[in-house]
Amino acid sequence: MAHETPRHWDRNMRERLRRGEAAALAELYDRFASLAYGIAQRVLDDEAATGAVTREVFGAIWESPERFDPRQGTMRAWIAGQAHQLAVARLRERAAGPAVREQVAAAATAARADYIVTAMPAPLREALELTRFQRQDYRQMAERLGINEDEARRRLRLGLQLLSSAAQYGAESADPTGGRPAPPRELGSR
Template identity: 50%
Template sequence: MATPTPGRWDRQIQQRLARGEEAALGELYDQFSPLVHGLANRVLDSQEAAEHITREVFAHVWEHPGEFDPDRGSMRSWIGTLTHRRAVERLRRRTRPAAGGPAGAGSAGLEEELLAAATAARVQYVVTSLPPALREALTLTYFNGRTYQEAARELGIAEATAKHRMRLGLQLLASALAAEDGR
């Protein structure tokens, strides 16, 4: 039997969840729990909080499978977005000044810190979803500070190929982030 395409698999798993098939939730958890936990941990910098967010996200998916719209993106993207939103909400609650306390310059700094953490998590999420060849080139150059020439040597590819992969990876990253901002 052929493996279903990602879009087809997304629709099938959504239908199975809507019918209440616990096995579908198990498959979804096996497939996406590392993504959910990792993204939540990057935003919150807490294993315990990431575990809590992971439980929340999969409970939400189980209770509201109809919210997934395959015409707007993949199941992976939807689950990543749910995770990101919940983690940022939790981070905001954690960093919000006490009720009645001053909300001056300190809260502006916290808001900037929150925005930086959320942006970093979004970038990391998008990079992890890139094809492996682009992800490797982008990780070496953008995140690890290598030149495209050094990346080419490490990856055992031509310099022109490394440069092309780096450019394409950055273009896809920019497009994905712009698409998220437009939602």
């Protein structure tokens, strides 16, 4: 039997994984698990996290073997790169801590509030601007806008309801589980 080149072995391995051969995954794991583990361990210096990264690398290639492209490099280099990327991502998550996550949530909330104010109908935006920036109550706002007090309260209430959704959106968008926030309600609707 002729000696198989690394590129040929890589292409063959990818095809076996595409066919769902569990033996191919076992062979790949036997051959490269220590490489992935060693790289992750150097970055993380945490056995539990290192083991999780190693499992993620091999889980990802089992689920999506087409992500590896033999024309771009060897399987060994790809696995090493994946282990390094995942380990660095975990290290960043760990370093971020609660304070950074709170800052991200606050920034998301502020950005969403700005968007909501910009996108809301002009009558609601005017009501908020008069009460917030010009410190007018709903009676003064009604007089200034030439509307009755009930309409002034309604506009202010709707504007505040829209703005309150920004806080909920900020909390959901900072969700570490990756949950997607619900789309915003139709602006101007009750």
